[in-house]
Amino acid sequence: MKEKQNRVIISSKNQAICRIEENCRNCGMCKLVCNSKMGIEGYYDLEKEDDNPICINCGQCVQSCSFNAIIPKSEIPIVEKNLLDREKIVVFSIAPAVRVALGELFGLQAGVNVEKKIVTALKLLGAKYVFDITFGADLTIMEEASEFVERLKENCKLPQFTSCCPSWVQYLETFMPELKNNLSTTKSPVEMQGAVIKTYFSNVKGIDKNKIFSVAIVPCTAKKVETKAGFINGENCFGVDAVLTTTELGQLFINRGIDLRKIKNSEFDKILGRGSGAGIIFGHSGGVMEATLRTVFYLLNKINPPKSFFNLKNVEKSGAIKEGKIDLIVKKIDVAVIYGTAKAREYIIANRDNLPQFIEVMACPCGCVGGGGQLKYVAGELENIINKRIKGLKGIDNSSIIRVSYKNPEIINIYNNFLGFPLSSIAKKILHKKD
Numbered sequence: 001m002k003e004k005q006n007r008v009i010i011s012s013k014n015q016a017i018c019r020i021e022e023n024c025r026n027c028g029m030c031k032l033v034c035n036s037k038m039g040i041e042g043y044y045d046l047e048k049e050d051d052n053p054i055c056i057n058c059g060q061c062v063q064s065c066s067f068n069a070i071i072p073k074s075e076i077p078i079v080e081k082n083l084l085d086r087e088k089i090v091v092f093s094i095a096p097a098v099r100v101a102l103g104e105l106f107g108l109q110a111g112v113n114v115e116k117k118i119v120t121a122l123k124l125l126g127a128k129y130v131f132d133i134t135f136g137a138d139l140t141i142m143e144e145a146s147e148f149v150e151r152l153k154e155n156c157k158l159p160q161f162t163s164c165c166p167s168w169v170q171y172l173e174t175f176m177p178e179l180k181n182n183l184s185t186t187k188s189p190v191e192m193q194g195a196v197i198k199t200y201f202s203n204v205k206g207i208d209k210n211k212i213f214s215v216a217i218v219p220c221t222a223k224k225v226e227t228k229a230g231f232i233n234g235e236n237c238f239g240v241d242a243v244l245t246t247t248e249l250g251q252l253f254i255n256r257g258i259d260l261r262k263i264k265n266s267e268f269d270k271i272l273g274r275g276s277g278a279g280i281i282f283g284h285s286g287g288v289m290e291a292t293l294r295t296v297f298y299l300l301n302k303i304n305p306p307k308s309f310f311n312l313k314n315v316e317k318s319g320a321i322k323e324g325k326i327d328l329i330v331k332k333i334d335v336a337v338i339y340g341t342a343k344a345r346e347y348i349i350a351n352r353d354n355l356p357q358f359i360e361v362m363a364c365p366c367g368c369v370g371g372g373g374q375l376k377y378v379a380g381e382l383e384n385i386i387n388k389r390i391k392g393l394k395g396i397d398n399s400s401i402i403r404v405s406y407k408n409p410e411i412i413n414i415y416n417n418f419l420g421f422p423l424s425s426i427a428k429k430i431l432h433k434k435d
């Protein structure tokens with residue numbers, strides 16, 4: 001049957017999203033978003049791709065569909081199967097943006113932090129350990145900041161583009177391959193978390209890594225694809241075995257009759273369960289830049305960053321493209337923060353010969369808080385809901401005792417006891433993509 005023309009084409013092999021044919025009204029919203037916000041549909045020739053549609057797996061078509069005709073590809077069955085397997089040790093890790101959105105499903109306001117309720121609920125389901133991906137975000141910051149300092153000193157491979165958003169990485173590699181070397185080589189927080197669960201954590205606990213079933217809970221459909229390519233270099237295993245979106249996690253809780261409002265709080269497990277305020281703000285656009293610059297400042301000057309590096313004003317303005325000048329004492333640098341891959345391409349083309357030294361790009365609106373795997377919002381409510389989720393993350397950062405990654409005691413421990421130092425050979429082996 002000829003593909004209906006109004007909608008995006010989704011391959012049957014797509015590992016992130018799928019379409020429920022009977023729900024589709026051919027309204028065209030998915031195509032509109034894919035074209036105008038993501039810059040994909042309409043920007044390539046399907047015939048030249050041998051009829052394989054290009055998809056960066058961002059899931060914004062899921063969010064745009066009023067008829068629930070496009071949904072994340074569910075991994076609930078594999079997670080449930082492993083929870084029932086007595087041989088398996090099921091370990092969950094929760095990404096920053098999930099905690100300020102999931103409560104909405106249980107009648108709480110957007111932005112309310114339900115991380116401690118999620119820990120309890122996962123333990124009720126049979127999780128052995130529950131970790132916080134803000135730890136993985138702190139690790140990403142340590143590696144990415146060190147990489148940026150190196151590039152700055154050597155004046156090479158600049159601008160450095162962030163690499164934590166797999167949809168953005170895939171977009172750049174597909175549409176602007178000439179800039180591939182400008183991407184940071186650091187893996188995303190989710191992938192780093194998975195890598196250290198199957199190495200450092202399993203060693204410290206004396207657990208056979210093959211018995212661990214590692215589940216990442218994320219706001220993102222693209223992580224479903226990213227993690228399936230995430231074989232840990234030299235370890236013969238994947239860091240993450242399954243990915244649940246915020247929506248899927250909510251579904252799992254509802255299936256099991258768990259109401260988040262009615263359960264007690266629990267703490268994350270040690271040794272990968274603590275993140276700094278910097279790790280938390282990875283969940284919104286501009287947060288990756290701010291978090292990384294705090295550590296860049298420290299690495300360059302060996303003193304803590306001044307107040308101005310907390311709630312960075314010059315990259316704080318609203319809008320899909322923000323620019324700023326950052327004073328690092330030894331050097332002043334230009335930075336840019338962008339969300340939406342269509343805007344990123346537009347910006348890069350317009351500024352090709354004069355790009356800032358450090359550029360953060362996230363695919364989804366306002367970053368992961370508006371991710372394709374987040375709970376869907378009612379039409380017209382998008383801005384309001386997303387702003388509340390951002391406020392929630394900023395509030396956690398503002399009230400954190402530790403707001404810089406290099407002071408996170410669990411980060412200090414992993415470098416002292418396992419990785420050595422940022423960009424060490426072991427860090428490059430398991431936490432970075434090969435050049």
Ligand code: SF4
Pocket residue numbers: 057058164165166167168219220221222223362363364367368369370371372373
């Ligand atoms: Fe995933 Fe966040 Fe990127 Fe959206 S912005 S594709 S949620 S990593």
